[in-house]
Amino acid sequence: MKVRVSLKYLIGLLIFASVVSVTSIVYHDYQFEDEVEPNNEIRALLSSDTKHAFLPVLPNNPVALPKDSPFHPDYQQEWFHYFANVRDKQGHSYSVQWSFFRIAHDERLEELGWLNSQVYFSSAVISSNRKVWREQRVARGGIGQAGVNALPLRMWIDDWAWRALGRNPFPGHLDVKTDTFSLSLYSDLSGPYVLPGDKGFQRKHETEPTATYNLEAPFIKVYGQLKLTKDTDPIAVEGSAFMSKEWGSGLMSNKQQGWDKFVLKLDEDTTLSVNRYRHEEELPYLFGTLSSKEKTIVLQNKDIAILPLNKTVIEGGRVLPLEWRILVPRYNIDLKTAPVNKQSWLPFVVPYWEGAIKTTGTDIAQGYMQLTGY
Template sequence: MDRKIKRVVSTAFMVILLLVVSGALYLYSSVFGGWNTNHTPTSQVLRTSKDQVFEPVLPDNPVVLPRDFSFQDEFQHGWWHFFANVKDSKGKRYGVQWSYFRVAINDSNLSGWLNPQLYVSHIVISSDEGVWREQRVARGGIGQAGMTVKPFRLWIDNWYWRSLGKTPFPGQLDVATDTFSVNLKSITRGPFVIPGDKGYVSKHDLLPIASHNMTAPFLSVRGELKMGDEERISVEGQGWMSKEWGSGLLAQEQQGWDWFVIHLGDETTLSVSRYRHEHQLPYVFGTLATNDGKVIPLSQEQLTLRELGEVQLKNGKTIPDRWSIRVPDYGINLTTSAVHKEQWLPFIIPYWEGEVKTQGSHEARGFMQLTGY
C-alpha cells in the first residue's frame, strides 16, 4: 500500500512539475519571444499585437484616486516604480529601485492555470561598494503573484508592498533574497500628482500612443538594508513612486525612452521623458510638481533634454551617462551624471536604471532610466 501511495505521489508531483515548466515556457515565449533585429526586447514587450483587443487609453477616462490604485486587467500593461535615495547614519548613500510589472499575453479573462497575466518584479540596491540585484517572474491565477486593495497589497512570491489601508501609503516594501534584503517604510509628505491631461499622458506627437499615470513624488523613506554578510543598516531619505498602465505603450517605430526623476528639493520634483523614434525627432515632455499641490505640465517648447556624453559598459553597450536638462521658464539648468555607471539590468525587460546627481541651478539627486540601447 505504501509503495502505491509513493508511486501516486511521485506521479502527481511530476505532472505538476511538467505543467509548471510547460506553462512558464509558453508564457515566456508568448510574451518575450519572437524578437527581431528591428526592435529591442523592451519595445517588443510593450507593443500590442493586432489580433488582441485590450482597452484603449483615452483622454476622456480621467485617473481617479483611490479607485485607480487597483489593477486594471482590461489593459495590457500595468507598471509600478519605486525609487529611493537614502543615507545611513554615517552619510553613506544608497539607491534602491523596485519595479512591479504586469503584462497580459492575450485579452482573455480566464482563471487558474489559464490566466493570461504574467508578473515580473526586480529589486536593486546600489552603493559605492557595488550593485545587488535580483528578479522574480510569476504567472497569474495561482496565487504566486497578484494584488488586493482592501488592504492594499502587491506581491510576487515572498516579495511585497503592503499597507493597512486602501492606498499604498503608509506602505512597507519587504523584499528578501539569498544575498540581500530591503525593508523600507514610506509615508507621503506631499500630495499625489496626476500628470498630463487628468492622468492621460501622450507619448507621441502624431500617433495616439499614451498611458494613464499617477505619481507619489513626495515620500519620506525609512528602514533597513542588508547586503551579504554585513549587519543590517538603518537608512532614511527621499522616495518616489509611480504607477502607469495602458495597452501598447510604444508605437511600432519607437526605439525606447529616456526618463529622469529629480528631487530638486524637499518642495519640488521634476520628471522628464524623451521617447525616441526610428524616423522622427524624439518626443520630449515633463512634469514639475510642488509640495503645495501645483502640477505644471512641460512641453517640448518649454524644456530641453540633450546628451552631453556617453560611456561604454562592460557588457559592450554604450549609453548616454551625462545630460543637460533645461527649463528656462522656471530657472532650471541641470547637468546630470550617473552615480554608478555599471547599472545595466540584464533582466527579462533589460534597461539601464540608477542614481543620478546634478550640478548647476540645483545640486540634487534622482534616478535615470534608459531603454532601447
C-alpha cells in the same frame, strides 16, 4: 557571450512551468542616436497587441484615487515603479529600486489556474557608488504565485510584497528577501499625488495615438533597513523616494526605440520629472512635470530640452549616454547630470540602465535616471 531571450519562449516557459523564478539576460549592440538598432524584444513586450480586445487609453477619463490604486486587468500592461535615495547613520548613500510589472497576452484576464493570461515581473535593486545588488522574479497569474489585492492594497510575487494600510499605496511597506540581500522599507507621503499630462492621460507621441494613464507620488519619506549579505547586520537607512504607476494597452508605439527618464529632487518641496521618448526617423518627444507641494506644472514638448553629452563604455562593452543636459528655460532650470554608479545596467526581461544621478548647474539635486532601448 551575448544572450538573446525570445519573448515567445519566455511566455511558453511561464505557461508550462509550475514554479518560475527567472532572471533573463538580454544584450544588444548599441549605436548612438540616429544609428540605433530597434530593440525588438522590448518593443514586442510593450507595444499594443492588436489581436486581442484590450481596453484603449482615451482622454477625458481622469485618473483618481482610490479607484486607480489597484491594477487594471482589462488593459494590456501595467507598471508600478519605486525608487528611493537613502543614507545610513554614517552618511553612506544607497539607492533602492523596486518594479512590479504586469502584462496580459490574451483576454483570459480573470481565469483561475494556468488559463490566466497575466504574467508578472518584479525586480529589486540596491546600489551604492561602487556596487549593485539585483534580482528579478517572474511569475504566472492565476496560481497564487503573484497578484494584486485591492483592500488593503497588496502587490506580491513569491515572498516579495508591497503592503499598504488601505486602498492607496501609502503608507506602505516594501519587503524583499533574496538569497544574497534583503530590504524592508516603510514609506509615507510628505506631499500630494501628481497626475501627469491631462489629469493622468499622457500622450507619448506628437501625432500617433500612443498614450497611457499615469500616477506619480513625488514626495515620499522613507525609513527602514537594508541587508546587503546574509552574514552582515542590517543597515538602518532613511531618505526620500519617488513612485510612478503607468498602465495602458501599448506602453510603446510600433516605431519607438526606447525612452530616457529623469526624476530629480530639486529641493524638499520641488521635484522635476522629465521624459524623452525616441522614435525612428523622428525627433524625440518630450514631456514631464514640475511639481511642488502646492501645485503641479505640466511640461510639454516645447518647454523642455534634453541633450546627451557624452557616451560611456560600461562593463561588457555596452555604450550608453550617461551624462545629460536638461533645460527648462521658462523656469530657469539648466542642469548637467552624472551617474553615481556607471555600472547600473539591469539585464532583466525589460533590460535598461537605471540608477542614482546627481546634478550641477542651477540646482544641486539628486534623483534617478532610466534609459531603455539601448
